[in-house]
Amino acid sequence: MELWIPITIAAAFCQNLRSALQKRLRATLSVEGATGARFVYAAPLALALLAALIWGRGDAIPVAPGRFHAYSAIGGLSQIGATWLLIHLFSMRNFAVATGLTKTETVQTALIGVVLLGDPMSLAGAAAILVSLVGVALISLPAGGVAQAGVSGKSALIGIASGGLFGLSAVAYRGAALSLESGDVILRAATTLAEVTLFQAVLVVAFLMWRDRAQARALAGAWRASSWVGLVGMLGSLGWFAAFTLQSAAHVRALGQVEVIFMVAASVIMFRERPTRREIFGVALVALGIVGLVLWGA
Structure with missing residues (x-):
């Protein structure tokens, strides 16, 4: 098994727990x-x-060219915006559906990666991504069915925008890590992570001090719960x-769409939200697409 596969599955688990x-x-x-809280x-x-x-x-410390800092800033800003939209979405939909709405990210990531970095995409890989996307669409449908899930709906638009920003941040982070001139995989990843999270933390604190100092104090006071968010998010x-x-x-x-499986489990166990049969079928399609990607798409 290629190393990126277990690393991605572990990252998806941590991301779901952080959410x-x-x-x-x-x-x-x-x-x-x-x-x-995630960044600070x-x-x-x-x-x-x-x-x-x-x-x-x-x-x-790896030598960092100018494009490393540019990619890190683009990725950091995009991730902040995507996370804000995702958390806002939590107040509009249940946990599983809210996170599922952002999963158009995979298709958007593929397109952005081809344009910005020239990343290749095989026909089998594209097919596997589309199968997973159908599963995600099923998970994201509201109880009222397709008619209630029109793309003009506010929650759908927020989810798609969040997914697009997550996709842009993913491609930017890959560009940043690859631009470093030395270091193994862990050192490159840790260097990129340190720069990005410090940049994001400074921006978030500055924004809260400017717009809502009471919330900045509340964030500091919630350090016990927020520390867990920071640790899991960092990992x-x-x-x-x-x-x-x-x-x-x-x-x-x-491959990170395996998070959808973790997500539905968290929805049931932590928030007592009951998935529908359609959502369960969607999870099965996501799993099928992931298997196809691992076996034939990479």
């Missing part, structure tokens, strides 16, 4: 505060990890960045 923890944070924090509390951990690699293993991001270094962002994000 569940962020949904719980909405009980005490605003959308902006819950969004910021992840940044010190990411810097500590990079320091441990440099001093513990004796690694040198998930490290996994994504490492996988992006090894494989195209489209393939990584497509």
Whole structure:
């Protein structure tokens, strides 16, 4: 089994757990505060990890060209916007449906990757992604059926926008990691993660201090719950960045749809939300697409 596969599955699990923890944070924090928890509390951990690699293993910090900083900034801003939209979506739909709406990300990631980085996409890989996307569409349908799920619906548009921004951030992070001139997979991923999370944390804190200082204090006061969001988010991001270094962002994000399976499980176990038969069938299609991608698409 290629290394990027287990790394991606682990990253998807962490991402789903982080989203569940962020949904719980909405009980005490605003959308902006819950969004910021991911970045503010992840940044010190990411810097500590990079320091441990440099001093513990004796690694040198990779030489970072200008495009590394540009890709990191684009990815960081896109991820903040995508996360804000996702958490806002939680207040409009149940956990499983809200996250499922963002999963058009896989197709958008493939297109962005081809345009920005020239990443290849085989016919089998594209077919596997589309099978998974059909599954995601089934999961995302509201109880009223197709007629109620028109793309003009506000929640659908927010989900698609969030997925697009997540896709842009994935491609940008791959571009950043590949632009580094030295270092193994873990060091490149940790270097990218440290720069991105520090950039994001500074932006979030500055925004909260400017617009809502009470929420900034609330975020600081919720450090116990937020620290878990930061830790899980940091581990998930490290996994994504490492996988992006090894494989195209489209393939990584497509395999990452295994998160949908974790997502439905979290919806049932943590939030007592009952999936419909259509959603269960959608999960099966997602799983089928993932298997196809791993066997024939990469």
